[in-house]
Structures are given as structure tokens and as C-alpha cells.
Amino acid sequence: MSNSMVKALQGDKPLIGSWCAIANSLTAEITARSGFDFIVIDMQHGLLDYQDTVSMMQAMDVSTTPPVVRVPWNDTAMIGKVLDAGAMTVIVPMINTVEDVKAAVAACRYAPEGVRSFGPMRAMLSEGADYPLRANKEISLFAMIETQEALDNVEAIAAVPGVAGLFLGPFDLSLSLGLAPGNNDGEQVFDEALQRVLKAAKANNLSTGILANEALAVQRVQQGFDFVVMSTDFMTLAGGLQMNLAKVRTE
Amino acid sequence: MSNSMVKALQGDKPLIGSWCAIANSLTAEITARSGFDFIVIDMQHGLLDYQDTVSMMQAMDVSTTPPVVRVPWNDTAMIGKVLDAGAMTVIVPMINTVEDVKAAVAACRYAPEGVRSFGPMRAMLSEGADYPLRANKEISLFAMIETQEALDNVEAIAAVPGVAGLFLGPFDLSLSLGLAPGNNDGEQVFDEALQRVLKAAKANNLSTGILANEALAVQRVQQGFDFVVMSTDFMTLAGGLQMNLAKVRTE
Amino acid sequence: MSNSMVKALQGDKPLIGSWCAIANSLTAEITARSGFDFIVIDMQHGLLDYQDTVSMMQAMDVSTTPPVVRVPWNDTAMIGKVLDAGAMTVIVPMINTVEDVKAAVAACRYAPEGVRSFGPMRAMLSEGADYPLRANKEISLFAMIETQEALDNVEAIAAVPGVAGLFLGPFDLSLSLGLAPGNNDGEQVFDEALQRVLKAAKANNLSTGILANEALAVQRVQQGFDFVVMSTDFMTLAGGLQMNLAKVRTE
Amino acid sequence: MSNSMVKALQGDKPLIGSWCAIANSLTAEITARSGFDFIVIDMQHGLLDYQDTVSMMQAMDVSTTPPVVRVPWNDTAMIGKVLDAGAMTVIVPMINTVEDVKAAVAACRYAPEGVRSFGPMRAMLSEGADYPLRANKEISLFAMIETQEALDNVEAIAAVPGVAGLFLGPFDLSLSLGLAPGNNDGEQVFDEALQRVLKAAKANNLSTGILANEALAVQRVQQGFDFVVMSTDFMTLAGGLQMNLAKVRTE
Amino acid sequence: MSNSMVKALQGDKPLIGSWCAIANSLTAEITARSGFDFIVIDMQHGLLDYQDTVSMMQAMDVSTTPPVVRVPWNDTAMIGKVLDAGAMTVIVPMINTVEDVKAAVAACRYAPEGVRSFGPMRAMLSEGADYPLRANKEISLFAMIETQEALDNVEAIAAVPGVAGLFLGPFDLSLSLGLAPGNNDGEQVFDEALQRVLKAAKANNLSTGILANEALAVQRVQQGFDFVVMSTDFMTLAGGLQMNLAKVRTE
Amino acid sequence: MSNSMVKALQGDKPLIGSWCAIANSLTAEITARSGFDFIVIDMQHGLLDYQDTVSMMQAMDVSTTPPVVRVPWNDTAMIGKVLDAGAMTVIVPMINTVEDVKAAVAACRYAPEGVRSFGPMRAMLSEGADYPLRANKEISLFAMIETQEALDNVEAIAAVPGVAGLFLGPFDLSLSLGLAPGNNDGEQVFDEALQRVLKAAKANNLSTGILANEALAVQRVQQGFDFVVMSTDFMTLAGGLQMNLAKVRTE
Numbered sequence A, B, C, D, E, F: 001m002s003n004s005m006v007k008a009l010q011g012d013k014p015l016i017g018s019w020c021a022i023a024n025s026l027t028a029e030i031t032a033r034s035g036f037d038f039i040v041i042d043m044q045h046g047l048l049d050y051q052d053t054v055s056m057m058q059a060m061d062v063s064t065t066p067p068v069v070r071v072p073w074n075d076t077a078m079i080g081k082v083l084d085a086g087a088m089t090v091i092v093p094m095i096n097t098v099e100d101v102k103a104a105v106a107a108c109r110y111a112p113e114g115v116r117s118f119g120p121m122r123a124m125l126s127e128g129a130d131y132p133l134r135a136n137k138e139i140s141l142f143a144m145i146e147t148q149e150a151l152d153n154v155e156a157i158a159a160v161p162g163v164a165g166l167f168l169g170p171f172d173l174s175l176s177l178g179l180a181p182g183n184n185d186g187e188q189v190f191d192e193a194l195q196r197v198l199k200a201a202k203a204n205n206l207s208t209g210i211l212a213n214e215a216l217a218v219q220r221v222q223q224g225f226d227f228v229v230m231s232t233d234f235m236t237l238a239g240g241l242q243m244n245l246a247k248v249r250t251e
């Protein structure tokens, strides 16, 4: 079994990770060498094309930090291209229905189990010659639960064979629940939503992840999330520059 | 209200713009500094990827010329990525039905009004911290009317809440009407099509735009179009080089 | 008639080609200058974005070797973008039904015959000013037959007007037939599948192509395939380096 | 007078800036929008080529923050290319002698005052049509003083007409003085070196800049430096990620 | 003999060319397909890196228009890299002395005639296997005469074996003569400078080229120049956009 | 001691390596994963810019194969940039004199031992926080001996402190000796040149490397060379495609 993210999730410790949104292999390498338990390349909201993702995956492989790719959408063609580039773990956004998640699972698997087309280019290089035999078993899919509709279907989504975990998007979920985009702890619908997702996941032996931040990361772990994204390169850079400058300005 | 294209359309003057089809931030900057009232980055027929669009948007922001992005297709994922990069005004091609335009509107708006996923990266940088509060109201969508089917539905399309304007594509519309690709003024079906689009737009208080050329721009304004694309970087360069050479050759 | 791939297929000789999967215009030029009868830029499993494809098409046009583009998926928008960049022959993967192939044909043709949007940028440059008149007739589409479902429908698929040929994908077809990914000559279902595709093509006067390798190329020609892909840049480089090193190591 | 860095230096306040070492126009835009008084694109130790510098200069021009470029070396050709791209202020490293600084001055000026070759491409676009008339007067050159040899010659270097300021590199200077690379305040040779540079500059009415950090910025201002670089994108990102992670790990 | 620029110069007609300053292979292809007799990729004032030059050379080779490269400076390393990429004709700026031109000649030739290092990568691909035998003979070097110093030495420069021609830079020459940058016809020192360069070239059987513009091209040919650059992509695009817009604005 | 190339050279086995000339991080990764004992990124004759080198260095660091960089020329600025990017071993071409090699050594070392400027960006990331302390000791420099002049000075060159080895370039050396570019075994001047270089190296306890090919690699090892480059990505791809095609054509 060589999926490093899956292995990491099997350990005792909750995982703390970061998110790459800048299209650059150097910022990706910086992130990968920062000590996180996993890293996500964000093709959805990151300002990235496919080629950026490929070179960022290379840059991340200089470290042993498990890499994960969030694809832009539940799109069979792009999921296939990302897997061909060597991704072993993908997060698929906006999984709202059982049909959605079945399509995502099928996109990750070769026939006859799925509809992924065969042509593992970099995957064969980085995973080795037995990749075709292992791919269907080892590739790991996290479905994003981030709308009211997804929440309504979460128990059924979690029960679909081939899903490895649920990843909760608090900003979109909040918007869909009629709240401001963000973390709305204390709002009953928000708190209940988190519990419902966690429960559906546990019932099906799935991992659970969530996007958080520095302040919330520990709390999310205590709530039972297995892996937590706590930062992005974009915000860390922008925030860091402003914070440092503010200190000097006020001295 | 900070959507510069919307502000420009609220002025008294019709707007004259140009189209960027070359994947290059320098040609984009040259265009943005040429004095046009607005500029369109064309992801549909321009030879561009998403990253090219992002760097061209940066290059355009060195000027105050309002930037517009035409997305490649009526695709929720790519519309979202373009908005995340800071586009405030998008043109969506091939809107043929009410369903098409409703999907495009939804792609431009956060829940609960739409299905846009939250993650405004560069948009937050260029628009400021209150962007999430303003986005649904300020982002502006132009639907392209360019087929017989679209024409048949144009009154209903124009009436869909959330459309800011109609943009007429004369080449595709001509083909769809059985004419040669181009401007077919004088052909009754073509002339009537323009009038029908203009009328449907006015009835719903929408802006109207059209692709024209140097010779037709003034006429289109006189016909009532609010904004007119009169040139592309690609054709201006190719045509300019050939014209200049021809003059020297014949001297 | 200026589609160089179509012309080559009209000759007496079967065509031997190669596949470009590396996102680089120099490797594309090396391939184009290697003496093959045609070259395919593989946007599906190659690690390529659209811009890579454009610059690789330029690099290939330094030679007279006919270029072909395999698009990532049966996607109207991307097929249009590839044609706008000057591709005259496209291979569309995973054509499983008559509806699939009709959509692919429509994506390749301007209205009223199809739904391709007008805006031939580089195509006009490389093909000349009469391109709009010739495009619908000269653009050539190969449908990939690579699943059990496609096989079940192959006679109907082959009969759809506007298809120029069938291209058989042995790896995906094998997976779909329950075999290991690869060339499964000797397995009855595999051998019969090849014959069925060849027969359906001949019955409709279509060209037939297939992905093979150095060892199988001649056999595939003898079986009746008109064009055979025998290598990829990726595998030739990786295999060549390893083979050469092995010789030195064992001396 | 349109050199924004020169204007800023004429103000009452000391300037606090940041350094861009990552080859990316988005990180450049993030930096430019962070509130600094000036920004330096570092072609010497930044991992940048010339094209990166050009697109980063575009990204910076979306803000009004004065941009400065440190060239890789005292090289006439590259200084010219950077000026052609629109840089109005350049820092030239390793100016050790009067001959060095005269060569740098000449590289910044058109004949007959210097040897810069004429061809202001983007400079004409961003600075306007009268750029050729203004360039020799307005382009501003900062000479880096960062070796024992430079220190020995600093009074003579400062007296060369055409130098706008001295920029002290404490890391290289420390190494050259036999100290560890860094800020060696308290070491007599280091402290005296700073004073000597400041004095030579003041005697010739030159601006003085220095590379510092968050902790030292205010002190450097108090010592009399007119502009201080306090951070880099590279270190701010790397340090920020590690610091945030450390907080979560220890909670 | 396969140097297409040399062949073109041997014809009866004076050659009219254009200049590429935009780092883009599509604008290079547009230029190459515009009908000019030759094209120059300008690495000196164009906003180009080496890789841009390589892909623009590829784009130009889709046509039969002879390509020429102006290197950034009289630099042995970069001249070698450009030749390795397949350039057969180079223009070297700022040749002021016999030593300068001897160094440029040496940079273009393998030992024992010169100091060019062996490693013709793309050159071997585009020129064929006998390239090493032909290179020293066929590579063509144009020395730029564009300062008072160069003018003073022009007869001696022209007599150095291995120079194929002189290329006059009127802007830098004007500056060096104390005139405004541009074409200063009617100014005696300028007119005499042109005549002196032409005479020195003819006396040594060298070709002569000059940068001009649309208005001056024919006159320069009549003065005896063999090849004339009449436009740049940058100016043609910027000027074309502004001119077209101006027409519409004033209608 | 963390210079992996130095460690490899301290082993018992001669090292067999390959050369990367294609500007692509995927071909670099393919090469790095092919089993060679070391890999050289060739900035001199490879079609590479600095940024290409940086991303290829990242791609190579996914493996444990020691990476080496050949810089384009004996240029202090570019040697510094390559070291800042993390190169621990560099090959400098065309070292002809003691002055040449002293300049190259100085470019690799911080003051007071040399003139390298301080700013280890990626080097600090990949080598760790103690890099500044280790750099002067661990960075390894190979001087290319490839002209008659270099040969005349080879004993003196080899004796300069700070040189780690001599790398023989047989093509340039042959040209300089009046022979055809290539391996001229059997020609007395060539054979003697190799022996002289080997002897000078051994006398100073230096490593010796040479460019060879598949056929000559073992012989070069037997002659006493410690590391041998046997292939390039460019030639392996071009040769492999042609060879495979030839086999199919002749069947």
C-alpha cells in the first residue's frame, strides 16, 4: 500500500495540513518542507491550471509530505488527468447527491469498476510498474460536503462504496445554510451540520476532513475530524507581510 | 459599487472596446493602455488558458480601463475560477435557452442565490475585504445571443433575473441563420435579429453589446448598442503588418 | 483539400505514427522531424494544457508531418479551441454511443450543420483566408472505440455522417472487456473486438487507427488498420535511457 | 518628474519596503498591495529570469507602490533590458570601485552621457511618449556597498555623478569583514562600516538604503537610513507557515 | 548553402523585414506569415528571454521567411546558445572596435577558427547531420554600427574576416552624434554617417542593413541598403489599436 | 557532509550519468528516475534558461540521484544564481587558464574566500539552516578542460585550491586540436590529451569526468575516469524514435 495520505490517516494522530493556491512550484516546495502532515494543491480556488498542478506535484515530491489534489469540479476528464500525473488522493468539491459521488468514484477507477481511461504517465513513473494493478485499490477519494442538499444526502453519500472520506467546506456550507461565509460555530444549523457529517462518516468508517484556520484547528480535531487544513500559502503570505509591516509602523 | 464596466455603461456615451486573443500579458497591457472604454479577454476563441487570463487581468489592471472576460463556455467551474481571479464582468457564449442563462447566473452567485463556490483569491486582493458582501450584487453577466434558438428565446432569456445584458455574436448568429459568417447588414433575417435582441434587452432594461469592426462600430452605436467591440489584438497585428508592408512594396 | 492527414490516408501505404505526451515544443519538434507519417498530440493522457498544445502544434508545423490532436474528452468547448488553433484532425476519446459521436461531429462543424462557434484564430493563419468555407468539409474526426458499450454500438456509430474514422484504444477496451490493460491478442473477445471495429469501419468506408507498439505495428497493419501509433515520446525517452544504461552496467 | 521611488524618498518619512524573490506575478501583486512604501524585485538572489521580472513589474503596477529592481550583476546588457521594461529605479550589487559605479551609471544613460542602447519598449508604454527626453534625468541608480573594498572606496563612489543613493548589504559586508553573514550590530567594524556609508552618502546628498528585518527596521531608520527592506516574500511565507503550524502543534 | 537570409541577400531585390519584440510564439508566427523577406527576433530591446527566442524560432520555421536573431549584447555565451538553437544569422549590437567584432566572429565559429563551444542541439535538428561541417562557413554575422566610436572604426571593422554585413542603428547612432534618438535625415553628421557605413561595407563586399520605418523604407533602399527593418510587432499593435480607435472616435 | 555527488565519487564504483538538455521538468524527472549515478542539467548547450534549471532541479530532487549543473559560462553572477537555487556541484565550461579557474572558485565561495554574494534562497530550503556554514566547504566545482590552451595549463589549473575535479570535453578539445568534433581515440594528440588531463588530476587528488556515449563509457572508466556522462535526453529521444521507426519500416 503506497498511498501516503491513507497511511498517514491510519496513524494515531490527527493530521494538520496546508493548502496551495499560488501557481508556483517554489511556493509548493516551501509548503511541502514546512512540516505539515499533508498538503493540498487546490485546483478549484487556487489560481492554477493543470500544468501548474503537475509541476507543483513534482515540487512536493521532494519531501515525504503526503500530497492531495482538490480538482476544480466533479469532472471525469480532469480527475483522470490529475491521477495520470500521479495524484493518489483527490478531493472532489460540491458532491451533493449519490449520483455525484458515484460519478466521482467511477472517474477514479479503471473499467470494469469505473470509467477512468488508461494512460498513467507520471503515475507510472512515481508509483512504479505495478501501478495499474494497484490504482483502483489505492486511489483515495474525498467527497466535499458543502451544501444543504449534500447534507440532506450525506448518509447516502457516505455509504457509496469507493468513498474514502468526507471533506467539509464550512464557507460554502454556511452560505447554503443562509449564514455568512466562514466558520459559524455557535450557530445551531452549522454545529449540527458538522455533527451530522462526522456521524455519517463514522457510521461508514470514513475519514473526515475540514477546512479550518490556525485558531480553530485544535478544536476541529477535538470535534473528531481526522485531518484539518489550517492555512493557505496565499493568506499566509498576504497576512504575514501585513502583520510584519504593522509591527514596524507602530513601533 | 465598484464594477468599473457597469459604471462605464451607466454613463452617457456608448462604449468602444477591444478583444484580447493572444496569450500574453504585454499585448494585454498594450491594449489596456490604448484608450478603449473597455477590454475583453477572450477565453473562447483566444488561444488562452486560465493562467494566461489571470496574468492578462493583472496587466490590464495597470490601467483604469474596465476589464471583461469572455469564458470559453457556459461552465460553472470555469466561471467560478475567472471570478476568483477578480473578474467582475463576464460574457458567457452560446446562451440558447432560459435554462442556459439560469445556469450562468447561478454560476456567478454564491448560495443561497446560486451555486458559485466560495474562495475569492485574487478577487479579495483587488476588490477588498468586503468583496464577499458585494460580489452577488456587483458581478455582471452578459449572455451571448448567437443562434436561431437563442433568438427564439431572447425575450424569455432577457427576463431572467441576474442578467445584466445581451451580447450579440454576429458571426455565429449569421451561420445559424444560414448566412455567411460575418456582418450581414441588409439581409432581412440578420437585421431583424439585431432589432429583436435590442428590443428584448430594452424591455428588460438590459445593456446590449455586439462584436463589430472599425467600419461598423459607429453604425452599431446608432442602432442602439451600448457597447461595441471593434477590434482584436490578433487581427490588428496581422492586418497592420500586412498593410504597412503592402505600402512599402507598392512604392 | 488541405487536410494533410486525410491526404496521407488516401495514399497506398499504411501510416505509422507517434504520440506526444510531454508538454514541450522541442520534444514535439524532435518527434515531427523523426520521419513518422503522422503525429498525435495527446491532450487526454499527455501532461498538457491547451497552451502547450498550441505551441506543440506550431513546433510540428516546421515539418510536413500531418498533425493530429487527441482532445481530453468529448467536450464541445475544448474541441472548438483545438480547431481554432489550427487542428484539422481530432481524435475524440470514449465515444460510446450514437449520441456521443453526434455531439463530437457537431462540435467540429459550424452552424447550421453543427454547434462549433466561429472564431478561427490560428486556423485562419495556417490554413488561409478561405478556411471558413472549407472547415466543415475538411476537418476530420476519429471516434475512439474503447469500451464494451462502444463495441455494442460500433456499427451505428460508424454510420453517423461526419465521422472520418474509428480509432481503437486497446488498453481501455481490454479493461472494459475484463482483461488486463494492454494488447490481448489471442484472447477471443479482444480479437473479435478488433475485427468487429474493422468491419464496421470498412462497411462505412471509414479509416481505422489503433494504438500499438514497436512489436505489434506491422501485425496491426496486416490486420487492416490504416494508421497505427507505435510509440510515445515519454516511453521512448524513459525506455531508451534505461536500456542504454543497462548495456553499460552489464559490460 | 515621475519616478515614484524618488518622489517617495523626497518625503519626510523613512520608507519601509519588501523584497520579491519568488518568480510569480501573483506573489508580486500580493506584496505590492500590502502597504509597503516601495517594493524591490530581486533578480540577484531571487529565483527569477528577465521575463519573470517583466510580469512582476506589470503586477506591481496595479498598485501605486514604487517598484525597484535589483539587477543580478553590474551588467550593461541586463540593466538596459530592465530599464526597457519600465524600471525607473535600479539597485546594482557589488559596486566595489569608482570604475564599477561609473559603468553602472553609464549603463543607465543614453549617449552621449552613457552607453545605454535605445529601445524603450514597455518603458514608453508605462512612462509615456516623452520618456526618451526624461529617462537620463529620472532613472535612479542605487549602488550596493557590501565589501571591504567598496567600503575603502565609498567616499569616491558616492561622489560619482549619477548615483542616487547607496544601498548597504549587511550580509555580504559582514562576510567581507570576516564576520558571520547577517546583522552584526555591536561588532565595531560592522557598526563603523554603517556609519561610514551613511556619512559618505550624506556628504554627497545621496539617499541611503539597507536590508534589515522586522526587528531591526526601526533602529536602521533611527541610524539615518532613508529606506529599509524589512522582509522577503520567500521568508515571510516559509516562516509564516512554520510559525502557524508550531502554534497548533503545541496547543 | 542553406542560410536562407544569405540566399535572400544574394537575390536582386532589397529585403524588407520586421522585428519581433513581444515574447510570444503566436505573434512571431503572425509576423513570419505576413510576407516579409526576413524577420528579426530582438533579444536586446525585445522583452525576451532565451526560451522565448527558442519557441519564437520554432514558430518562425513554419514559414520560409528567413529568421535572424539580434542577441542582447556581444556575449560569447549567449551567441553560442542562440546558434545552438538553430539561428544561422545573428546581429550583434554595439560593435565599436576591431576587438569587438573579432570577439563576435570568434563566438560564431568553432575552434580552431573561433571559440564557440560544440553542442548544436536544435541546430542539428533543423539544419541536418552535416551541420558541424557547414556551421563555420554558413553562419552569418551582422555587426551593428551605432556609435561615434564605431563610425571612427568602421572601415577597420568592415575589413575583419568573418563579418557578413553591417547593420546601422540610427537611434543609438543619433544619440552618440548628439542628436535626438531617431532618423535625422538632413542633419549632415547623420547623413554622412550613413554614407560612410555604406561605403565601408561596399569596399569589403558586405551587406548593409538598417532599422527604418514605413515612411523611410523605400528611401533607405534607394540609398543602397540591402535590407531594411520597417516595423516591430510592438509598435504595429499599439499604433494600430490607437489609429483604429481614433477613426471611430472622430466619426 | 551532504553533497551527494561528492559522496558518490568517494565510493568504489565509477559513476555513469546522463545529461539534460530539454527545458522540461518532466523529462528531468524521467532522467532522474532512470537509475543513473548522477545527472547533469546542461545550461550551456541545453536549451534552458535559469527558471528551467530551477524547476528541473526540483524535479530531480524527487529522486536521490545526485544533481550537477553545468553553467553556461564562467560567469560569477550565473554561478551564484545556480548555487542559490540549491546546486551543490557545478561544472564550469572553457576553463583555459589559472585565472579562469580562480575566478570560478571565487564565484563558488563567500567572502573572505571568494566573491559569491549571500542570498541562499532554495539552497537554504533544500540544504537546511546550517547551509551558510557548510557552503564554502561542500560546494564542488569541476573545471572543463577542452582547449589546447587549457591542456597547456592543465597542471597549473589542477593545482588551484578549490577545484574538485576536471571534466574533459572531447568535442571542443578535438576541434581545438584540429580534429573533427567527437571522440578521436587512436589520434595521438587526442589520446595523449586524455592521459595528460588524467595525470594532472591524479597528481592533485582531483576527480576526473568526461562526456562519452554508450559505446565508450566502459572504456573511459577503464582509462581512469571517475564519472562519465553517457547520454542526453535530446539524443536518446531523437535516436530512439528513429530507431524504433526504422525497425517497423523494414519489417
Ligand SMILES: [Mg+2]
Pocket (backbone or CB within 6 Å): A117, A118, C093, C146, C169, C172
Ligand atoms: Mg483510452
Ligand SMILES: [Mg+2]
Pocket (backbone or CB within 6 Å): A093, A146, A169, A172, B117, B118
Ligand atoms: Mg467549497
Ligand SMILES: [Mg+2]
Pocket (backbone or CB within 6 Å): B093, B146, B169, B172, C117, C118
Ligand atoms: Mg460566437
Ligand SMILES: [Mg+2]
Pocket (backbone or CB within 6 Å): D117, D118, E093, E146, E169, E172
Ligand atoms: Mg541600438
Ligand SMILES: [Mg+2]
Pocket (backbone or CB within 6 Å): E117, E118, F093, F146, F169, F172
Ligand atoms: Mg564544450
Ligand SMILES: [Mg+2]
Pocket (backbone or CB within 6 Å): D093, D146, D169, D172, F117, F118
Ligand atoms: Mg549582497
